[in-house]
Amino acid sequence: xxxxxxxxxxxxxxxxxxxxxxxxxxxxxxxxxxxxxxxxxxxxxxxxxxxxxxxxxxxxxxxxxxxxxxxxxxxxxxxxxxxxxxxxxxxxxxxxxxxxxxxxxxxxxxxxxxxxxxxxxxxxxxxxxxxxxxxxxxxxxxxxxxxxxxxxxxxxxxxxxxxxxxxxxxxxxxxxxxxxxxxxxxxxxxxxxxxxxxxxxxxxxxxxxxxxxxxxxxxxxxxxxxxxxxxxxxxxxxxxxxxxxxxxxxxxxxxxxxxxxxxxxxxxxxxxxxxxxxxxxxxxxxxxxxxxxxxxxxxxxxxxxxxxxxxxxxxxxxxxxxxxxxxxxxxxxxxxxxxxxxxxxxxx
Amino acid sequence: xxxxxxxxxxxxxxxxxxxxxxxxxxxxxxxxxxxxxxxxxxxxxxxxxxxxxxxxxxxxxxxxxxxxxxxxxxxxxxxxxxxxxxxxxxxxxxxxxxxxxxxxxxxxxxxxxxxxxxxxxxxxxxxxxxxxxxxxxxxxxxxxxxxxxxxxxxxxxxxxxxxxxxxxxxxxxxxxxxxxxxxxxxxxxxxxxxxxxxxxxxxxxxxxxxxxxxxxxxxxxxxxxxxxxxxxxxxxxxxxxxxxxxxxxxxxxxxxxxxxxxxxxxxxxxxxxxxxxxxxxxxxxxxxxxxxxxxxxxxxxxxxxxxxxxxxxxxxxxxxxxxxxxxxxxxxxxxxxxxxxxxxxxxxxxxxxx
Numbered sequence: 001x002x003x004x005x006x007x008x009x010x011x012x013x014x015x016x017x018x019x020x021x022x023x024x025x026x027x028x029x030x031x032x033x034x035x036x037x038x039x040x041x042x043x044x045x046x047x048x049x050x051x052x053x054x055x056x057x058x059x060x061x062x063x064x065x066x067x068x069x070x071x072x073x074x075x076x077x078x079x080x081x082x083x084x085x086x087x088x089x090x091x092x093x094x095x096x097x098x099x100x101x102x103x104x105x106x107x108x109x110x111x112x113x114x115x116x117x118x119x120x121x122x123x124x125x126x127x128x129x130x131x132x133x134x135x136x137x138x139x140x141x142x143x144x145x146x147x148x149x150x151x152x153x154x155x156x157x158x159x160x161x162x163x164x165x166x167x168x169x170x171x172x173x174x175x176x177x178x179x180x181x182x183x184x185x186x187x188x189x190x191x192x193x194x195x196x197x198x199x200x201x202x203x204x205x206x207x208x209x210x211x212x213x214x215x216x217x218x219x220x221x222x223x224x225x226x227x228x229x230x231x232x233x234x235x236x237x238x239x240x241x242x243x244x245x246x247x248x249x250x251x252x253x254x255x256x257x258x259x260x261x262x263x264x265x266x267x268x269x270x271x272x273x274x275x276x277x278x279x280x281x282x283x284x285x286x287x288x289x290x291x292x293x294x295x296x297x298x299x300x301x302x303x304x305x306x307x308x309x310x311x312x313x314x315x316x317x318x319x320x321x322x323x324x325x326x327x328x329x330x331x332x333x334x335x336x337x338x339x340x341x342x343x344x345x346x347x348x
Numbered sequence: 349x350x351x352x353x354x355x356x357x358x359x360x361x362x363x364x365x366x367x368x369x370x371x372x373x374x375x376x377x378x379x380x381x382x383x384x385x386x387x388x389x390x391x392x393x394x395x396x397x398x399x400x401x402x403x404x405x406x407x408x409x410x411x412x413x414x415x416x417x418x419x420x421x422x423x424x425x426x427x428x429x430x431x432x433x434x435x436x437x438x439x440x441x442x443x444x445x446x447x448x449x450x451x452x453x454x455x456x457x458x459x460x461x462x463x464x465x466x467x468x469x470x471x472x473x474x475x476x477x478x479x480x481x482x483x484x485x486x487x488x489x490x491x492x493x494x495x496x497x498x499x500x501x502x503x504x505x506x507x508x509x510x511x512x513x514x515x516x517x518x519x520x521x522x523x524x525x526x527x528x529x530x531x532x533x534x535x536x537x538x539x540x541x542x543x544x545x546x547x548x549x550x551x552x553x554x555x556x557x558x559x560x561x562x563x564x565x566x567x568x569x570x571x572x573x574x575x576x577x578x579x580x581x582x583x584x585x586x587x588x589x590x591x592x593x594x595x596x597x598x599x600x601x602x603x604x605x606x607x608x609x610x611x612x613x614x615x616x617x618x619x620x621x622x623x624x625x626x627x628x629x630x631x632x633x634x635x636x637x638x639x640x641x642x643x644x645x646x647x648x649x650x651x652x653x654x655x656x657x658x659x660x661x662x663x664x665x666x667x668x669x670x671x672x673x674x675x676x677x678x679x680x681x682x683x684x685x686x687x688x689x690x691x692x693x694x695x696x697x698x699x700x701x702x
Contacts, residue, residue, distance in 0.1 A: 175362065175366075176366070178363070179362075179363055179370065182363055182367060183367060183370070184640045184641065184677065184681065186643050187641055187655070187658060188674065190658065190662045191371075191662060191671065191673075191674045192374055193662065194662035194663075194665055194667060195374045195377060195378065195671070196377070198378070198382070198665055199378070271503075275505055278505060278507075279505065279506070279507060282507045282647075283643065283644065283647055283659045283662065283663060284662075284663035285662055298511065301511055302648075305514045305518065305526065306518075307519060308511065308519035309515060309519040310519075312515055315508070315511045315512065319505070319508035319512065322508060323504055323505060323508060327500065330502055330503045331499060334499055
């Protein structure tokens with residue numbers, strides 16, 4: 001019998017023992033895999049990212065309970081109720097005369113009033129700001145989720161084709177990605193929405209399609225590089241050797257292992273999408289007038305810039321809402337970046 | 349080096365073709381009748397005229413033929429003059445602005461350049477300064493403050509920040525104004541005593557030694573400059589900080605310290621120049637971004653640049669203008685990206701050898 005080579009040096013092995021034996025593997029880690037578990041753990045590590053999660057949670061609750069927080073008046077709840085037609089905004093606490101919604105549960109205890117008023121005031125055209133903010137949360141999630149879902153699908157399909165087939169396929173797809181990346185995002189989204197609006201009419205769709213068309217490139221790049229590194233792993237080689245078909249290797253072995261970072265990155269992209277959508281609305285592209293949408297409420301303020309000191313509420317409340325929403329996603333995303341970028345690990 | 353530049357130059361036509369194809373593809377989503385708007389100045393009186401335009405410019409031909417016509421234009425069979433053709437500078441006629449799109453570019457682009465010119469310095473200097481400060485004082489108060497700021501800064505939507513600035517600095521106190529110049533300045537320019545050497549208002553004012561006009565131009569630009577700097581600072585602080593932290597951990601920095609150099613010298617002479625490499629790329633792309641049209645900032649502050657022109661045309665659904673401006677701004681981006689890449693290759697040899 002040959003002597004077993006010494007794998008673990010003798011001597012003071014306390015640190016090594018800690019690493020090897022004392023690390024408990026929780027059920028979460030077992031089900032996600034070690035790499036993915038590290039990502040999830042990193043997300044909940046810093047106080048900043050926890051604040052971010054709380055902010056996101058609050059917005060989710062507002063979106064889910066929108067009909068309870070602000071009972072709809074019209075048949076279409078996304079249409080902001082119009083209390084008259086006067087152009088001039090009215091301040092917080094102004095009387096609500098026309099199209100008064102049912103009194104929500106929180107109203108009397110919080111304000112102490114028995115008559116419905118515009119809690120945050122009205123904006124130009126007498127749209128209630130609070131109603132717009134509450135229902136706009138739903139619009140935000142709807143647009144964010146849809147755009148992110150579709151861009152991820154496009155990005156993952158293109159990125160994995162490029163990575164897995166390599167060669168000229170890779171070259172062509174990545175050059176197309178480069179070309180799309182050269183173009184300025186907001187400007188192209190704006191332009192494409194303007195082209196689509198006459199065809200599809202004023203609705204959510206033109207800005208959504210435009211943002212999808214110019215938003216997939218990042219995901220294609222990330223998934224491509226992840227697949228390229230997974231492709232070199234031994235288990236892929238093992239699958240190849242045992243004669244598994246190329247497509248099956250891609251879908252059953254490589255993609256499931258490579259997709260997690262992209263998914264996390266994508267879920268955090270919702271903040272950016274909502275920001276872009278609000279910017280397009282602000283520029284006057286997108287939903288019809290009166291649709292509950294933060295960007296549109298803010299765009300009304302454009303006509304009042306000389307008097308913003310008197311009408312500050314038409315900017316402050318919707319602006320704060322949008323900022324907090326984006327900040328929630330950014331706080332989590334910041335933790336995410338530290339986890340995903342190995343160069344930054346443990347440094348910040 | 350030459351090799352790298354040639355390789356990079358070869359990419360330019362590919363990018364240009366790609367960008368024009370994307371934009372032309374968008375145009376194809378419209379029907380031939382809508383597309384005829386590219387070539388008409390006044391509203392056509394009857395269907396026959398529209399049909400005439402469609403056959404003349406081949407708007408019902410296959411995609412590639414149309415693309416060719418769109419690029420090179422067509423020769424008038426009678427006079428032999430070229431009509432249309434974006435390669436010859438004919439981007440079409442803007443219905444909403446009642447002028448050729450190329451004239452919009454000529455009028456508006458200098459304003460965008462003017463704004464970019466005055467934004468670059470505050471944007472870079474403050475962002476980098478704060479990032480270096482944060483890295484050098486890692487985990488101390490200034491570092492924490494810089495990190496909090498960079499998160500808040502990236503979350504603040506440009507237009508919300510812009511509206512807040514307008515609320516605080518313009519609406520009540522009138523310290524600074526939106527727009528480009530006061531009425532009295534436009535009267536002076538209109539009267540013709542004011543020589544326009546460069547068409548950049550602030551520079552022209554200096555060349556004419558009219559400091560009152562220069563001050564007026566600055567007063568109109570300060571809010572957009574602040575907005576653009578503010579949103580960029582956040583990113584600069586973060587990137588500078590992490591790059592600087594990485595450099596400070598390198599062995600040569602330790603060597604410099606071991607030699608007994610003062611901390612000041614180590615940071616300013618040894619660490620900072622090398623930490624600046626990623627910042628140079630970023631600076632390049634943000635300057636390019638400033639030239640490509642800052643749509644939102646220009647719109648919030650009513651500043652008449654390329655971005656505002658595009659936003660106005662888009663809001664009025666003037667597709668021809670919008671696409672013309674897109675082509676212009678895309679080409680600007682491609683060319684300036686080329687310049688940035690070449691400059692960067694000069695600075696960092698690793699790039700051209702890769």
